[in-house]
Amino acid sequence: MKRSAVPIAVAVLAAALVGLLVYGVVARKDDTSLDAAVQKGQRPQAPGSAVTLPTLDGSTQRSLAQLRGRVVVLNFWASWCGPCEQEAPVLEKAQQQLAQNGGTVLGVTYKDDAGASRDFVRRYKLTYPSLRDDKLALAPKFGTNKLPETFVLDKSGRVVALSRGEVSQSFLMQAIDRAQAS
Amino acid sequence: MRAAVLVALAFLLLAPAGAGAVQPRASFNDVEDEVMCDTCNVPLNVADSDRADQERATIRKLIAQGLTKDQIKAELKRTYGPAILAMPQDSGFSIAAWWVPVAVVLALLALLLALLPRWRRRGRADEAFASAHGPALSEADARRLDEDLARYDT
Numbered sequence: 001m002k003r004s005a006v007p008i009a010v011a012v013l014a015a016a017l018v019g020l021l022v023y024g025v026v027a028r029k030d031d032t033s034l035d036a037a038v039q040k041g042q043r044p045q046a047p048g049s050a051v052t053l054p055t056l057d058g059s060t061q062r063s064l065a066q067l068r069g070r071v072v073v074l075n076f077w078a079s080w081c082g083p084c085e086q087e088a089p090v091l092e093k094a095q096q097q098l099a100q101n102g103g104t105v106l107g108v109t110y111k112d113d114a115g116a117s118r119d120f121v122r123r124y125k126l127t128y129p130s131l132r133d134d135k136l137a138l139a140p141k142f143g144t145n146k147l148p149e150t151f152v153l154d155k156s157g158r159v160v161a162l163s164r165g166e167v168s169q170s171f172l173m174q175a176i177d178r179a180q181a182s
Numbered sequence: 183m184r185a186a187v188l189v190a191l192a193f194l195l196l197a198p199a200g201a202g203a204v205q206p207r208a209s210f211n212d213v214e215d216e217v218m219c220d221t222c223n224v225p226l227n228v229a230d231s232d233r234a235d236q237e238r239a240t241i242r243k244l245i246a247q248g249l250t251k252d253q254i255k256a257e258l259k260r261t262y263g264p265a266i267l268a269m270p271q272d273s274g275f276s277i278a279a280w281w282v283p284v285a286v287v288l289a290l291l292a293l294l295l296a297l298l299p300r301w302r303r304r305g306r307a308d309e310a311f312a313s314a315h316g317p318a319l320s321e322a323d324a325r326r327l328d329e330d331l332a333r334y335d336t
Contacts, residue, residue, distance in 0.1 A: 009292070080233045116236060
């Protein structure tokens with residue numbers, strides 16, 4: 001190796017390590033593309049509509065695509081999440097309203113024990129269906145990595161509104177009205 | 183007689199191996215430090231959250247069912263995917279956790295191989311210089327040496 005090659009090799013290795021570190025940090029950044037689109041007044045197509053997930057009892061598989069033509073309130077939740085307990089009655093109330101017009105709330109559990117999820121459904125007397133996303137096939141497509149998060153989809157499967165955090169009754173009712181009007 | 187001794191020796195040697203082949207029941211602590219709290223991104227044994235408590239309850243339930251450590255880890259991986267295990271995954275970006283240390287060690291070895299001959303050459307040159315010219319002395323030392331030599335001469 002020539003005299004000048006050693007510092008160059010060390011510099012290249014150091015640069016490669018720094019590049020790897022930067023990539024690792026950037027790759028883990030939250031995906032907020034849906035938020036940006038909705039904030040601009042757009043209605044982006046809901047991602048992952050073809051993803052099929054098992055129901056809480058594991059008896060069947062369902063996907064968002066199967067609910068096309070209906071207003072859907074997609075809610076990511078888990079039994080260990082405190083705010084999810086707070087918003088459960090609000091979502092059940094929304095389900096009662098949506099069901100009259102053919103719409104539905106669709107719960108999706110996020111990293112949750114299936115038995116604990118079923119206990120949660122019984123405890124809060126939830127009548128809307130929930131699917132299990134144990135391996136995170138759907139949640140990351142919505143940029144979901146914290147709970148709870150809620151997305152209101154119109155009949156064409158487009159995102160009308162989203163709430164990252166505990167959802168409020170007023171937000172939900174207004175978003176459902178907009179989704180039904182379209 | 184010799185055959186009997188050999189059989190007895192073989193039995194003694196193989197008996198512990200046979201006992202070792204039986205998988206012991208999993209210990210909670212042993213499993214806990216090899217599983218991640220999947221919402222806090224830290225090993226479960228240092229995690230403090232409701233989800234971590236739920237995962238611990240799941241592990242205790244699986245231990246109570248008589249599963250071994252490997253079976254428990256396989257069950258958790260089957261349910262929640264490979265990210266639930268504390269070992270880095272062997273795919274995607276996580277694979278960097280395996281090859282970066284190897285690459286760094288190889289690079290340092292290459293650097294050492296490149297620099298070692300130069301250091302040795304420099305060392306030899308210094309030795310040759312020292313033996314040719316002798317060690318460099320300060321003025322005071324040189325004067326004292328001359329005085330000492332002069333005393334021996336007399």
